[in-house]
Amino acid sequence: MKTRQKDRDNPLPEAPWNEIRPGLWMGGHVRAGVTGEEPVVVRREFDLVLSLYQRSGHGPPPDIEHHFAEMPDGPLSEAQIEQVERFAVLAAEAVRAGRRTLVRCHAGHNRSGLVVAQALVDLGSSVPEAITLVRQRRSPWALHNQLFVQYLESGLPTARLLTGLGAAG
Numbered sequence: 364m365k366t367r368q369k370d371r372d373n374p375l376p377e378a379p380w381n382e383i384r385p386g387l388w389m390g391g392h393v394r395a396g397v398t399g400e401e402p403v404v405v406r407r408e409f410d411l412v413l414s415l416y417q418r419s420g421h422g423p424p425p426d427i428e429h430h431f432a433e434m435p436d437g438p439l440s441e442a443q444i445e446q447v448e449r450f451a452v453l454a455a456e457a458v459r460a461g462r463r464t465l466v467r468c469h470a471g472h473n474r475s476g477l478v479v480a481q482a483l484v485d486l487g488s489s490v491p492e493a494i495t496l497v498r499q500r501r502s503p504w505a506l507h508n509q510l511f512v513q514y515l516e517s518g519l520p521t522a523r524l525l526t527g528l529g530a531a532g
Contacts, residue, residue: 373504375470379403383500384486386458389479390501391471392418403467410462413450415474434474438510441527448519451481458486476506480515490515 380390380403388409393400405412405422412423415434423429430453432446439447450466457464466482468474476497483493494512497505506512514522 373470373472373507375400376472376502376504380465380467380471381501383479383496384458384483386461386463387454387479387482388463388465389471389475389497389505390465390467391469391475392416392421392467393470405465405467408463409465411453411457411464413454413464413466413478415450415466415468415478434468436468436473436508439514439526441523444514444519444523444526447478447481447514448523450478451485451519454478454482455485458482471501472505473508473511476501477508477511477514480506481519484515 375393375395376391377395378390379394380388383389390403392403394403395401402421404420406424407427409423410428412427412429414429414431417431417433430450432443432450434443434446454464454466466475466478480490480493480497483496484490488496494506494515517525
């Protein structure tokens with residue numbers, strides 16, 4: 364499955380991850396470095412890591428709680444939207460419990476932005492507030508996938524149901 368769109372001309376973030384709100388971080392597997400794309404490896408900085416993209420050798424260590432779900436940076440299936448909802452709940456619960464939580468994808472723009480924005484909604488933000496906060500704290504390029512913004516604006520449960528209806532037809 365192709366999980367990352369190659370047609371993006373957006374710059375990679377310089378930071379490996381950024382704190383979006385206390386305890387909730389958003390990042391990627393790569394970042395912009397002096398010589399180009401540099402790998403980002405998670406060690407023991409976080410209590411929980413939620414990955415929507417995976418690359419061997421990028422951590423976290425086996426004793427750190429880690430969940431992975433392969434996710435495209437494009438239209439999502441009903442099951443994938445359900446996985447986004449599950450990851451957002453895990454992230455919100457971890458933040459409420461005071462656990463340092465990282466949500467990451469390839470560059471830390473879209474897939475991680477979708478989960479983090481939904482977690483922010485679950486924590487009490489409005490959708491516009493969540494989107495704005497993700498873009499302010501991570502990158503102006505975060506959530507540039509307009510379909511993901513539409514999923515958030517319609518509500519993930521509604522987006523999941525509509526996607527399921529489309530697949531049944």
